[in-house]
Amino acid sequence: MKKIISRVFLAVFTALTLGFCALIVKAGVLISQGAGTDNRFFVAMVTDGGGVNDQSFQESAWRGMQSFSKNTGAKVRYVECQQSSDFPINIDKLADENTDLTWGIGYKLAAHIELASKINPERNYAIADFSFGENTPENVTGVLFRAEESSFLAGYIAALTTKKGKVGFIGGLKGLVIDQFEYGYRAGVAYASKKLGRDITVKVQYAESFTDSAKGKAIAMKMFDECDVVFHAAGGAGVGIIEAAKEKDMYAIGVDMDQSSLAPKNVLTSAIKDVGKAIEIISLKLMNRETIGGKTFSYGIKEGCVGIPENNPNLDKDIQSSVKKLEEKISSGEILPPGTSEAYDKFISVLSSMKI
Amino acid sequence: MTRKIAKLLKTPFFCTAMAIFFGSMVACGILLLTGYSASESLAVMFNAVFSRPKFILNVILKSTPVILTGLSVAFAFKSGLFNIGAEGQYIVSTIASTITGILFDFHPIIQIPLVILSGMLAGGVLGGLVGILKSKFGIHEVLTSIMFNWIALYLCNFVVNIERFHKQDSDGTYSINPSGFTLLLNDWKFSEEGRNFLKDNPILSDIILKTDFNLNFLIAVLIAFIVWVIIYKTKKGYEFRVSGLNPDAAQKAGINVQKNTIYTLFISGLLSGVAGAFSITGTSIHNIQTLSMFENYGFNGLSVALIAGSSPLGCIISGLVFSALIYAGQSLQFKIGAPSEIVNIMIGIIVFFVALVRIVPTLVNRFLEREESLDVK
Structure with missing residues (x-):
């Protein structure tokens, strides 16, 4: 009996080993054949920590890529990073895949995109939400959004909607990009409160994260005790903020995408920052052999890359129409929403003499 | 002759190589079970390491x-x-x-x-x-x-x-x-x-x-x-x-x-x-x-x-x-698109086999002893 078992065991073992050897041989054949080439225009994007289903910035970017692929037949793909140490690995691997254009979605990738552009001078890179200013390498394109414009609208809407006279703002991490949201929003509130002739205060807090939705929710739950409208610019952490609005039955204002699907009754509107559209515009430019390297593009309401959604079921009709007028004023340059602390101070000092 | 082979089998290097071989074998089994082509995966992994000086x-x-x-x-x-x-x-x-x-x-x-x-x-x-x-x-x-x-x-x-x-x-x-x-x-x-x-x-x-x-x-x-x-x-x-x-x-x-x-x-x-x-x-x-x-x-x-x-x-x-x-x-x-966890599993299995193949020298020794006792007879 013992002998039979050991024989059977030996036979199975040998068969498996032989099968594995056959696999290795087959793999060897595949290696010697080499890979087939795909000559389609190839655009790839790297996320900066969130996944492409973050209901926010990254998802908007990926939708833009997909629509670009549908319209032009270009090959697109995304690569998700779990944490910062993945950035160089993924950007490097994409360079080996012969991309025509690699997008870094988010300013965290800036240093890595810059390095990759130096290492791979023959490839094109683009980065959303970051500008290298005058030091932009020849093969890198920066894309900035005038998010203060849509945030201004959000602040205006929040101030017109609030009953308690207090509105909130929750940011991800403090920095130049989120400053645009914060000060644009503050200015929008100030603008509306002048129009109404009523004092409306803004409470501001930071979640110190773009991914921690539990923390976002905790902060928002607290904030909704005082405020009845909260605007967030906190990426994935904002999902928790909208959840809090749902639980407390208050209003949240979404960001980056139309986030009304997250809580149809409690999302007042969204300050859209359509990175996807910008990706389409820039990628198309490169496909048509326009020079985009070494430049920084700035997109706002005028280009249709920021704004608020067409349909806002929770928004008062009157407010909606006055927002339309405000939008035109921003688009024509009559109102310049501030995106930094200094610009905000200037805006406030001018505001008192402004006709509304 | 058998002695030489036996000696070779007992070296730590050979044991580790065996562990790696069997570790990859099990990993390939997992790849097959999860519906990925094992031979393609092996080819990709080989190319990923050896196909360019970089x-x-x-x-x-x-x-x-x-x-x-x-x-x-x-x-x-x-x-x-x-x-x-x-x-x-x-x-x-x-x-x-x-x-x-x-x-x-x-x-x-x-x-x-x-x-x-x-x-x-x-x-x-x-x-x-x-x-x-x-x-x-x-x-x-x-x-x-x-x-x-x-x-x-x-x-x-x-x-x-x-x-x-x-x-x-x-x-x-x-x-x-x-x-x-x-x-x-x-x-x-x-x-x-x-x-x-x-x-x-x-x-x-x-x-x-x-x-x-x-x-x-x-x-x-x-x-x-x-x-x-x-x-x-x-x-x-x-x-x-x-x-x-x-x-x-x-x-x-x-x-x-x-x-x-x-x-x-x-x-x-x-x-x-x-x-x-x-x-x-x-x-x-x-x-x-x-x-x-x-x-x-x-x-x-x-x-x-x-x-x-x-x-x-x-x-x-x-x-x-x-x-x-x-x-x-x-x-x-x-x-x-295979999860990189597969590789972590593979590494885990290799470490496991490294511990396991320590029995190889023991087995070889036992085999040698039996041979010797046969020779004596």
């Missing part, structure tokens, strides 16, 4: 930290200590070297040793602390070092967010001053002259331009030799080994085991410290970033040391194999 060099460069943390773990192992704290020692070392690298800016001849020494010391102090807690208060080194790992992780996040070091609009610190870089030809390869030269030499460009070309690996190999000498050729090394084999006997023989525990963990921490410092000086972008989880350089060192059977020189080879597997695993995920 890949080969990258595997070598990326093996440097795991060889060093492997040495760190192996060294402690030899004295009967389990240094699971290599991860934390690695992290504090990156923190210390980044801080010194940013604060000071001397000539490279002073700056590079300064940055590396500060990293080493930070790792060594953390290791020594674990040693003191163990020898003075009898707290087990595994417990304390796991806690120190977490302290190091959050210390890193804390330092990243200090205003003096934090680079705005990023999630990391500033890079260290270029005088602390241990990259070769770094200025030249980005200069006009270097670019023009490399344009006409695709292979050289692959090696020099597309990687963080440096010599840290060679230093890691040198350190492996030094560790080997310390363990096997010095009086202290003998004491360490004896303390590891039987602490009571060592104590009786007049070896100060408690003191040696502190020494061992200090040196072990120094070794992990070198790994951390090299990661800062030799890898772009030369800074530390907010960590949401461990980067696993220290924990991978455990696997490297286990595969090498705690042999310092074996760590070089197992570190290379390990780094190749990780590097190939990233491509596996990238190219055919």
Whole structure:
């Protein structure tokens, strides 16, 4: 009996080993054949920590890529990073895949995109939400959004909607990009409160994260005790903020995408920052052999890359129409929403003499 | 003839090779079960490592930290200590070297040793602390070092967010001053002259331009030799080994085991410290970033040391194999979408088989004995 078992065991073992050897041989054949080439225009994007289903910035970017692929037949793909140490690995691997254009979605990738552009001078890179200013390498394109414009609208809407006279703002991490949201929003509130002739205060807090939705929710739950409208610019952490609005039955204002699907009754509107559209515009430019390297593009309401959604079921009709007028004023340059602390101070000092 | 084969079968090298072979076999089984083409995966992994000079060099460069943390773990192992704290020692070392690298800016001849020494010391102090807690208060080194790992992780996040070091609009610190870089030809390869030269030499460009070309690996190999000498050729090394084999006997023989525990963990921490410092000086972008989880350089060192059977020189080879597997695993995920966890499973299985194939020498011995008894008859 013992002998039979050991024989059977030996036979199975040998068969498996032989099968594995056959696999290795087959793999060897595949290696010697080499890979087939795909000559389609190839655009790839790297996320900066969130996944492409973050209901926010990254998802908007990926939708833009997909629509670009549908319209032009270009090959697109995304690569998700779990944490910062993945950035160089993924950007490097994409360079080996012969991309025509690699997008870094988010300013965290800036240093890595810059390095990759130096290492791979023959490839094109683009980065959303970051500008290298005058030091932009020849093969890198920066894309900035005038998010203060849509945030201004959000602040205006929040101030017109609030009953308690207090509105909130929750940011991800403090920095130049989120400053645009914060000060644009503050200015929008100030603008509306002048129009109404009523004092409306803004409470501001930071979640110190773009991914921690539990923390976002905790902060928002607290904030909704005082405020009845909260605007967030906190990426994935904002999902928790909208959840809090749902639980407390208050209003949240979404960001980056139309986030009304997250809580149809409690999302007042969204300050859209359509990175996807910008990706389409820039990628198309490169496909048509326009020079985009070494430049920084700035997109706002005028280009249709920021704004608020067409349909806002929770928004008062009157407010909606006055927002339309405000939008035109921003688009024509009559109102310049501030995106930094200094610009905000200037805006406030001018505001008192402004006709509304 | 049979004797020769038997002798070959008993060598550690053959055992490890067998472990790797069977580990990949099981991993292929898992790939097949999860619906991926196993042969294609193998081909992708092979190409990911060998198809371009850049890949080969990258595997070598990326093996440097795991060889060093492997040495760190192996060294402690030899004295009967389990240094699971290599991860934390690695992290504090990156923190210390980044801080010194940013604060000071001397000539490279002073700056590079300064940055590396500060990293080493930070790792060594953390290791020594674990040693003191163990020898003075009898707290087990595994417990304390796991806690120190977490302290190091959050210390890193804390330092990243200090205003003096934090680079705005990023999630990391500033890079260290270029005088602390241990990259070769770094200025030249980005200069006009270097670019023009490399344009006409695709292979050289692959090696020099597309990687963080440096010599840290060679230093890691040198350190492996030094560790080997310390363990096997010095009086202290003998004491360490004896303390590891039987602490009571060592104590009786007049070896100060408690003191040696502190020494061992200090040196072990120094070794992990070198790994951390090299990661800062030799890898772009030369800074530390907010960590949401461990980067696993220290924990991978455990696997490297286990595969090498705690042999310092074996760590070089197992570190290379390990780094190749990780590097190939990233491509596996990238190219055919198979989860990179498959590679982690494979590594786990290999480590498991390494422990398992220790029975091979025993089996061979039994086989030989039977042969002999037959001969006698």
